[in-house]
Amino acid sequence: MLEAKDEKVFRILSAVVMGLLTLAAFLPFLLIIIASISSETSLVRNGYSYFPSEFSLDAYIYMKSSASTFIRAYGVSFFITIVGTGVGLLITSMLAYPMSRADFKYRNVLAFFVFFTLLFSGGVVPSYIMWTQYFDVKNTMAALIIPNLLVNGFNVLLVRNYFKANVPTEVIESAQIDGASELRIYFRIMLPLSVPVLVTVGVFMGLAYWNDWINALYYITKPQYYGIQNLLIRLMNNIQFLNSGQASSVLGAQAVELPTIAIRMAMAVVGILPILIVLPFTQKYLARGVVMGAVKG
């Protein structure tokens, strides 16, 4: 296969650009990792550096004392991410399908209905009252999965658009002629042909669940339900508070010495690392969609 010259140039250009972007992405993260194993003294004295004057595992040692808490928190986060993303994807795409059909009478009404929720909100208090008093979700896994994160208007509209643009109406029509029910069409046609957008939305939802700490802040008081980000934010806030002047007027300078900057960096590493391990696997499915797209033609 003869590749045209400009195609080749473009490919090289792409590699260069992406290479630079990847560097721009990884270098700061590398700095974070190195800072987390630098001694606090060198951090304060010389600032952050890729070559710190002194190394120290103090930050991780400090966190080791809560190691079992971290493991449990990871468990919680993994659980809600997997369950939430799975169920959420299902509901999201089920809603997006009717909205994508040009012959569905209510498609624009639904679109407006969904979109409106992206802009208007009643605020924290009414949601809190509803979830805790009428649904009694306080201190349950449901509180981490259902409020706000399960289905999101943005994702619904993305999936709808993809369905509209990439699933030809002929395919749907011929299935209808064959007597297929809408449910069947949804499962056998829409989903398989939309792997790229489903993976994309799945990644977005997964990250949203993994990074969420707000639901836990409002609805959880028992530590066994803390997810990893929530745990990290609490620990960081506590450290910040102990180091702040507010603490000295309340506590009277009882605070203990903490390698604060290093700890913050270590916590960032701890929160991000699992994602970096899992993410490359999802790329496989995103790429698979590419192959299918080619075959479709």
Add this chain to the structure above:
Amino acid sequence: MKTLRRGTFSKNLPLFLLAIPGLLYFVVNSYIPMIGIFIAFKDINFAKGIFASDWIGLDNFSFLFQTKDAWIMTRNTILYNVAFIVLGTICSIFIAIFMYELVKKIYSKFLMTGLILPNLISMVVLSLLVFAFLNAENGFINNSLLAPLGIEGINWYAEPKYWPFILVFIHLWKTAGYGSIIYFAAIAGIDKSIYEAAKIDGASKIKQISMITIPLLKPTIIILVLLSVGRIFNSDFGLFYQVPLNAGALYSTTQTIDTYVYRALMQLNDVGMSAAAGLYQSVVGFVLVVTVNAIVRKINADNALF
């Protein structure tokens, strides 16, 4: 392309049933709590309870307008968002195109992770990294870039004029990769035979991109832009409050509506006023989206949001 006929009720019913779980979720999660919007119009007195407190009309909104900061914060919010939308869209599209070029390479998984990585770093940690770069004492820029060139170090956190560039750069760094994934998925869905045909006709790469890829991305671009326009009065709190380290000297170029409200209400802790601020942002965004959507609808009804 044939268009499907408008269906009868029996045709629409199964589709509607499919939609029910999602709709139910929105009713419960979003619409029922919307009752709380009325808090913006009340003077909340907890002894009387939320429902029995007095109505005070638009009083809660006045703090948003009666200050000379109102113009600055609104201007900043809008300008930053316009920059973010325009530059962000361009960057994300190009990243998606470049990324797609390399999708068959082995290292593409690595690249994809790299795209998302900046988005995973929280604003708090990011603000510390930025401080590592910009602090006047031993920051990277002053020490390792300017000093060897003989240029005197700049006190970055005291000079408002650099911050629009700094913040736009940081925002793009954090979100362009993440946003490119949507475009990537859209490109992945394009029928590859179109490109084959174009190549046979002798179209150069640049022509292929401008004549095929980008026009086919139009629906995606429009919907993303529309959704962003709806949030034009909102801002990323972490970016505008934490990254500038809450420095007072930088307010003129880093104060947005969200940071102003937060700072104002730290002392007052007033539920009605914060509800009013949120409602104000929502209404403006809403009006804008409806307007733009109507224009899009006139041009091509298919691309409209609703």
Add this chain to the structure above:
Amino acid sequence: MKKKFLVLLVATLLISVLSACGSSSSSSSNSNEGTDEQQKVEKVVFSMVSFNRIPDDYSAVTKAINDITIPKIGVEIDLQIFSPADYSQKVNLALQSGEKLDIFTTLGQFANYASKNQLLALEDLLDKHGKDLIAKLEEDFGPGLLDSTTINGHIYGIPVNKGMSLPTNFVYSEVLLNSLGYKKEDITSINDLTPIFADVKERYPDITPFGPINVNPSDTNLLHYLKGQYQIDFLTDTNGIGVVVGDSGKVVNLYETDEFKEAAGVIREWFTAGYLQKDAATTAVPFSEMIGSGRGFSMLGGYSGKEAAKALSAQVGTPMEMQRIAPYYFDTNAVNLVSWLVNSTTDVPEGAVKFLNLLYTDEQVINTILYGIEDVDYVRVGERHIKFPEGKDANTVSYTAMLSTGMVGSESLQYQLEGVDLADLQLKLDENKTTPRSPYLGFVFDQSDVKVQVSSVTNVVNQYLPGFMTGSLDLETALPAFIKALNEAGAEKIIESKQEQLDKWISEQKK
């Protein structure tokens, strides 16, 4: 394969929903356990902040407290402990949504809660059930402590009973000061510091002599110093708009006073001479860390007693000493900074006050809350001291809230960690009685008429104050600009409103 996937999803969803139902019903069955006692016993939800690690399960401590409170006052406590990160969030949500929360504390927000009618008036209940409490407060603080939480004759909160005088201290690295040949007794005022800084800078060019104790925003304790040095009453707001100097009775803008100009001028001198970092106004590194790593020398801090330097040394990692350079002054905010409050919508007002009464007077209750269960979480050493059991420390013991000593009950009844000097504790309490009090102690400003101006002014203050705090702004040009911006934001209206309210309050006091 898709069908299997779907089945798995649905199954997971069902399981998670069922387990959600399961755990919520088990929590409700727990609360039904004490039903026979419930006829005579009032349930009070007591919500507290802890800066230590909060254990997953502290029901043993709750039970220990209830073993005291149920027989003594017929009250069953539901102890809820939160970390400072989410304490105010949780309290606010509970108050706003009508959840049961009976007793809670505030970190400086007393006036806010009061103005929104979230607090229960306590004076009658205190007369009936709080006599011991009142007596104890008088004993430790002298008369009038409750004035700071009284509005229009109603008592809305009970300040924590501890040494509240926080004189401004010059906090410095002992080693460095000694090497320069100074004696700490010679340091008595802020002007004595200037030559010391000059010396530090000359001898140790790599060390920054002075820096802000807090960052984000930067705070060198300039306002704290002014309050004590010149007896300035801040009239319950921290902005500095509307203060009274001494007993003049006139409400003025702090930033227009000569006192402010003078002190800010001293710091400006320090800054231009290079005694502070160039980016002191915006740095993200607290100066204590700079000192600890050998890059800094000193800062100003407000601490009670004279032993705080010991604890600071442990925190900073290098020997620190402190020397007082300005006294303290009690205005309303200084005293009600940490107060215990009762929710205005509580269904157990009597039980709540009875418990508060115990909280201030019962040694067992106070120390159980702070240190947990004797011999499990702590071991007594002598009469008033304790230490951790063999092999355990604050992180590994099953329960401790030892860092909350500044928040709970009466300091005079608390056990202290081994090594704490009891004489210093006594000093702190004595100073409660000897520190000068503002004639306006007890005045609480109601902001509701000037909410808009306050929000505007807050933004202006946040913009300029760190600069003045660290001397980074030139007084000649920036101060007038600041004042102008303040006035444009409505500072004069706030001052007017305060003067009105203050005059009214003064005339009512005379009756």
